[in-house]
Amino acid sequence: MTTLSPDMEISEELVRKFDKLGPRYTSYPTADRFHAAFTEQTYRSYLDLRAGKDNNPPLSIYIHLPFCESLCYFCACNKIITKDHERVGEYLRYLDKEMALVASRIGRDRKTVQLHLGGGTPTFFNADELRQLMATVRRHFDFTADAELGVEIDPRTVEAGTLSMLAELGFNRNSFGVQDFDPAVQQAVNRIQPLSMVEKAVVESRKANFQSINADLIYGLPKQTMESFSRTLDDLIRVSPDRIALYNYAHLPARFKAQRLIVESDLPSAEARLQIFLMSMRRLLDAGYVYIGLDHFSKPDDELNKARLDKTLHRNFQGYTTRSECDLIGLGVSAISKVGDSYSQAVRTVSAYYQHLDAGRLPIEKGFELSQDDVLRRDIIMTLMCSATVEMEAINRDYGIDFNTYFSAELLRLKPYEEAGLITIEPSAIRVTPKGRLFVRASGMVFDKYLGQPTTSTYSKLI
Numbered sequence: 001m002t003t004l005s006p007d008m009e010i011s012e013e014l015v016r017k018f019d020k021l022g023p024r025y026t027s028y029p030t031a032d033r034f035h036a037a038f039t040e041q042t043y044r045s046y047l048d049l050r051a052g053k054d055n056n057p058p059l060s061i062y063i064h065l066p067f068c069e070s071l072c073y074f075c076a077c078n079k080i081i082t083k084d085h086e087r088v089g090e091y092l093r094y095l096d097k098e099m100a101l102v103a104s105r106i107g108r109d110r111k112t113v114q115l116h117l118g119g120g121t122p123t124f125f126n127a128d129e130l131r132q133l134m135a136t137v138r139r140h141f142d143f144t145a146d147a148e149l150g151v152e153i154d155p156r157t158v159e160a161g162t163l164s165m166l167a168e169l170g171f172n173r174n175s176f177g178v179q180d181f182d183p184a185v186q187q188a189v190n191r192i193q194p195l196s197m198v199e200k201a202v203v204e205s206r207k208a209n210f211q212s213i214n215a216d217l218i219y220g221l222p223k224q225t226m227e228s229f230s231r232t233l234d235d236l237i238r239v240s241p242d243r244i245a246l247y248n249y250a251h252l253p254a255r256f257k258a259q260r261l262i263v264e265s266d267l268p269s270a271e272a273r274l275q276i277f278l279m280s281m282r283r284l285l286d287a288g289y290v291y292i293g294l295d296h297f298s299k300p301d302d303e304l305n306k307a308r309l310d311k312t313l314h315r316n317f318q319g320y321t322t323r324s325e326c327d328l329i330g331l332g333v334s335a336i337s338k339v340g341d342s343y344s345q346a347v348r349t350v351s352a353y354y355q356h357l358d359a360g361r362l363p364i365e366k367g368f369e370l371s372q373d374d375v376l377r378r379d380i381i382m383t384l385m386c387s388a389t390v391e392m393e394a395i396n397r398d399y400g401i402d403f404n405t406y407f408s409a410e411l412l413r414l415k416p417y418e419e420a421g422l423i424t425i426e427p428s429a430i431r432v433t434p435k436g437r438l439f440v441r442a443s444g445m446v447f448d449k450y451l452g453q454p455t456t457s458t459y460s461k462l463i
């Protein structure tokens, strides 16, 4: 039995029983359910539905910048490894075309409250290219004064002035890929970045007034041990980012080619991973970080924790977020959009992306139109993951159903979770207990009606 905090006692048996292979629910239905019957035309019709209406939700924009200079062997992202920086200019021109097509349907009266640059490596783009990108986005979309502008940063690309330049462009949140500080682990995954590099980047971020600094760690990487990861945690806690994401490495070499370069015999055993995970949780909580959910931690005064306490936390494709009720506009290769009750995803390759835009088409490859039942189930799954309490009366009122009748099968399937102390089922609410928050993905899966159906995806475990 491991005691993580006074109300979080986790046994290994509990982990083995309830830590199932499953989706991370950055969307529901999950992206592996998207299909090609959802076309560019369907996406346009969703963009048009909002046109000219009052009370439209604000916009959140995600831009996928796919280029990286070198390959990290654990990578599961859609990226292009190249040293050819000339490719950026062409990609920027096509992003401009895509923004023009989307913005012409949305109109400039929609306010943008959030922007996130992901990749790939956004800082593969030099200062002039990032300036050009931001000028283009601001030409097409109207940002609120307090908009949240976030950027993923590879510490190896940070030069003198990079962070102040990003701050000048309006970025106020950033996220560093750290993964592990141990030299042997870094060597085994082909990502060499000493602690001093990350330290410097975080110090520069603070000087440039970034409001929230995140660092990503990955456990389960080759050559990792309890001792080595414990040192990584000590170092990162000293660097003191506002948020820490502790991801589980999912080794899926059949699906992600880069991972075939990892020597499998170097991977920690399932038992070692579990011990590393439990030690990491304990260490982060002891250091004063708060558990937000799934793999996310933050300092108590970070807005993510404030949103968790206010029950205004939400999930989107970047994980937990404080902004809700936005239409999400994805731009660039493989970017996902969420407009009204629809999801859509762009083509994965730059050649297909350019072809669609040359033909004046939005580069949509697939998507999903949600039924009323999908929207209801999404609401329940996201509520479980973000605010831990599903109020049945509110669901009955909002969706015109009787919860106990509509979800009688799901309530039965939740019984083992209740018996294990992971949730409580009361006459008016389902509540996730403190230790149940670790397994919330599994209790959410009970409400996922697509899980029994064939999928192209390979899910991972939390631990």
Ligand code: SF4
Pocket: 067, 068, 070, 071, 072, 075, 076, 077, 079, 119, 120, 121, 154, 177
């Ligand atoms: S982990 Fe990031 S930097 Fe490394 S290859 Fe993948 S996208 Fe590029």
